[in-house]
Amino acid sequence: MERRATFRSPLLPWLLVLPQLLIIFVFFYWPTGEAFHWAFTLEQPWGGGRQWVGWQNFQEIFGSAAYWSSVRTSLTYAFGTSALAILIALLLALFIDREVRASRGWRVALIWPYAIAAPAIGMIFRFVFDPRAGVFSTLNALWPGAWDPALNGTHAMLMLILAGAWQLVAYNFVFFLAGLQSIPRPLIEAAAMDGAGPLRRMRDIQVPLLAPTFFFLVVINLTDSFTNSFGLVDIMTAGGPARATEIMVYKIYADGFKGLDYSGAAAQSIVLMGLVILLTVIQFRFVERKMHYR
Amino acid sequence: MAAIELAGVSKTYGTNAAVREVDLALPEGAFVVILGPSGCGKSTLLRMVAGLEAISAGELRIGGARMNEREPKDRGCAMVFQNYALYPHMSVAENIGYPLKVAGVSRTERQARVAELAAALELTPLLARRPGQLSGGQRQRVAIGRAMVRRPKVFLYDEPLSNLDAKLRVQMRLELRRLHERLGATSVLVTHDQQEAMTLADHLVVMNAGRVEQQGTPREVYARPASLFVAGFLGAPAMNLLPAEVLASGDTLRLADGTLLRLPEAVGHRGAVMLGIRPEHVEAGRLPATVEMVEDLGASVLVHARMPGGAALTLHSPADAAPARGEEIGLDLPPARLHLFDPASGVRLPLGRIPASQRAEDGLFVTSASL
Numbered sequence: 027m028e029r030r031a032t033f034r035s036p037l038l039p040w041l042l043v044l045p046q047l048l049i050i051f052v053f054f055y056w057p058t059g060e061a062f063h064w065a066f067t068l069e070q071p072w073g074g075g076r077q078w079v080g081w082q083n084f085q086e087i088f089g090s091a092a093y094w095s096s097v098r099t100s101l102t103y104a105f106g107t108s109a110l111a112i113l114i115a116l117l118l119a120l121f122i123d124r125e126v127r128a129s130r131g132w133r134v135a136l137i138w139p140y141a142i143a144a145p146a147i148g149m150i151f152r153f154v155f156d157p158r159a160g161v162f163s164t165l166n167a168l169w170p171g172a173w174d175p176a177l178n179g180t181h182a183m184l185m186l187i188l189a190g191a192w193q194l195v196a197y198n199f200v201f202f203l204a205g206l207q208s209i210p211r212p213l214i215e216a217a218a219m220d221g222a223g224p225l226r227r228m229r230d231i232q233v234p235l236l237a238p239t240f241f242f243l244v245v246i247n248l249t250d251s252f253t254n255s256f257g258l259v260d261i262m263t264a265g266g267p268a269r270a271t272e273i274m275v276y277k278i279y280a281d282g283f284k285g286l287d288y289s290g291a292a293a294q295s296i297v298l299m300g301l302v303i304l305l306t307v308i309q310f311r312f313v314e315r316k317m318h319y320r
Numbered sequence: 321m322a323a324i325e326l327a328g329v330s331k332t333y334g335t336n337a338a339v340r341e342v343d344l345a346l347p348e349g350a351f352v353v354i355l356g357p358s359g360c361g362k363s364t365l366l367r368m369v370a371g372l373e374a375i376s377a378g379e380l381r382i383g384g385a386r387m388n389e390r391e392p393k394d395r396g397c398a399m400v401f402q403n404y405a406l407y408p409h410m411s412v413a414e415n416i417g418y419p420l421k422v423a424g425v426s427r428t429e430r431q432a433r434v435a436e437l438a439a440a441l442e443l444t445p446l447l448a449r450r451p452g453q454l455s456g457g458q459r460q461r462v463a464i465g466r467a468m469v470r471r472p473k474v475f476l477y478d479e480p481l482s483n484l485d486a487k488l489r490v491q492m493r494l495e496l497r498r499l500h501e502r503l504g505a506t507s508v509l510v511t512h513d514q515q516e517a518m519t520l521a522d523h524l525v526v527m528n529a530g531r532v533e534q535q536g537t538p539r540e541v542y543a544r545p546a547s548l549f550v551a552g553f554l555g556a557p558a559m560n561l562l563p564a565e566v567l568a569s570g571d572t573l574r575l576a577d578g579t580l581l582r583l584p585e586a587v588g589h590r591g592a593v594m595l596g597i598r599p600e601h602v603e604a605g606r607l608p609a610t611v612e613m614v615e616d617l618g619a620s621v622l623v624h625a626r627m628p629g630g631a632a633l634t635l636h637s638p639a640d641a642a643p644a645r646g647e648e649i650g651l652d653l654p655p656a657r658l659h660l661f662d663p664a665s666g667v668r669l670p671l672g673r674i675p676a677s678q679r680a681e682d683g684l685f686v687t688s689a690s691l
Contacts, residue, residue, distance in 0.1 A: 033675075118599070210403070210405065212401045212402075212403060212405035213405050213407060214371075215372050215392075215399075215401070216399070216401060216405035216406075216407075216466075217407075217418075218371075218372065218391075218392045218393065219370060219371075219392050219393070219398060219399045220393070220418050220419040220422055220423045220466070220470075221393035221419055221422040221423055221470070222393070222418075223391075223393075226422060230407075230418075230422075233408060234409045235408070235409060237409075292460065
């Protein structure tokens with residue numbers, strides 16, 4: 027079937043897509059191009075002359091211990107959040123799929139956390155994890171100093187991971203549930219006839235058949251944790267204590283807008299962009315193609 | 321002895337009854353076929369036996385023991401599903417070996433039994449493949465292999481042949497029957513295909529609207545359908561059903577066009593009846609009819625004729641003496657071949673048999689059609 031629309035004038039189709047192209051250009055390609063430009067120049071903090079410096083900005087950030095520390099922090103946060111979010115979402119979906127069929131209402135309710143803006147989540151979790159007034163204050167009442175994300179870097183990271191995972195669980199859950207419900211019912215029944223109990227069926231049939239969903243979510247979650255974590259960090263820890271939670275996006279912001287090192291921040295954002303592009307390529311090249319059965 | 325017994329088994333979904341009070345005793349070692357149109361509850365019945373559906377009321381016994389509350393795996397049944405339900409992420413060998421793996425059989429024994437089964441089912445060259453790389457017939461055999469591997473006492477088949485093309489279906493039918501003879505287990509197969517049912521069954525159960533309409537050997541059910549439904553459902557082409565009336569004498573039948581037929585023996589019923597006769601039993605004779613359509617079946621032709629009163633009649637005719645369309649032909653409805661049903665309840669009306677000698681004299685009695 028011919029699905030292409032034919033236009034008499036070659037101008038009309040371009041006019042139709044022009045608004046979208048403009049938006050993409052103004053808000054994506056232009057800033058990206060600017061960032062590229064800045065990454066290879068030395069920008070004055072208050073504007074004015076800029077100087078071409080080649081790879082110097084990159085050499086500087088790759089030679090900086092603080093930068094590598096932020097990469098490590100980012101990786102810890104990204105993998106921690108993704109693993110936790112995927113695991114919890116998978117368990118929730120497995121149990122919901124087994125017990126409550128056709129629970130459309132629950133599905134909608136469970137995706138809501140994803141629609142909450144990160145700063146709002148950050149605020150909520152700041153209260154929850156507050157060492158003096160939050161849920162964990164009872165812990166401190168028993169063992170003073172047992173929980174203090176304001177002083178202890180590990181606690182702060184744990185808190186961020188929990189908050190980040192809380193948001194992603196909702197998203198992952200919906201995909202897992204949809205994946206589970208698309209597994210043909212007879213397969214589960216066949217496994218039951220073959221002698222497998224519910225847990226065995228989850229392990230042998232449902233989880234392996236969810237592999238495409240699983241890899242999709244790994245990539246999406248990692249990308250999301252790298253790029254969308256700014257709001258949480260800014261509200262909850264502001265990168266502290268002692269840079270223990272200074273992830274890559276937060277460092278870009280801190281260096282660029284607080285330290286006024288535009289060029290260094292631009293170089294960092296180019297590196298981060300490269301990382302996200304890499305993940306996306308993996309997603310399309312390997313995951314989408316290889317993980318489908320039959 | 322009955323391998324599977326159902327006593328008053330029902331299945332209700334809310335207020336909707338899918339299976340109503342089914343009583344069945346399926347003989348051990350028999351090939352039982354449950355036949356019925358879609359939505360008659362036959363699959364639900366099978367799934368209740370398997371343990372995939374809860375039984376709403378009644379009792380299910382397999383090998384004498386109550387099974388209602390048992391898990392599917394504890395019932396000693398294996399099942400072949402309509403769409404085979406092979407695990408797409410496992411190879412053929414893993415699929416067949418899965419029940420053994422779950423049962424905790426050692427890897428070496430598992431491999432030995434899978435290899436043995438694969439040889440029997442001619443699957444040996446395919447063991448490393450995934451189900452997605454197999455043809456329909458091969459998938460079917462893998463599904464059967466997976467069911468066989470645990471050596472169950474009962475095989476349940478849920479429309480196993482309906483996804484195959486016509487030629488393969490006939491071939492698999494034979495294979496299923498052969499397999500059944502070799503294994504000696506009880507097989508229960510659900511189908512909507514009456515030909516499949518006739519050819520496979522030792523014991524045929526016809527279901528309609530959640531109830532068992534009739535059961536017995538295929539021959540019995542075919543020769544003496546217990547109800548209008550069974551008469552119309554079993555047999556292809558279907559039995560001719562003509563509205564008629566039993567006259568006061570009780571041994572004469574008047575068709576819609578006024579033709580009178582003498583019955584071999586008086587029946588108790590008076591008034592309106594449904595008269596049934598199978599197409600292969602309609603013979604040449606003196607009842608006028610017009611040929612409306614001729615279908616060539618190869619071995620014979622199927623003639624669709626219409627009688628003056630408007631009643632349609634199909635009959636078989638030898639291929640080399642086929643009548644042409646529009647031709648006037650003469651028919652005979654041999655009294656010994658007639659079936660009578662109550663038009664309201666659909667129940668078969670008992671029809672006496674007459675000795676062969678007498679039948680020869682007055683096979684048919686025709687008067688003028690001017691009534």
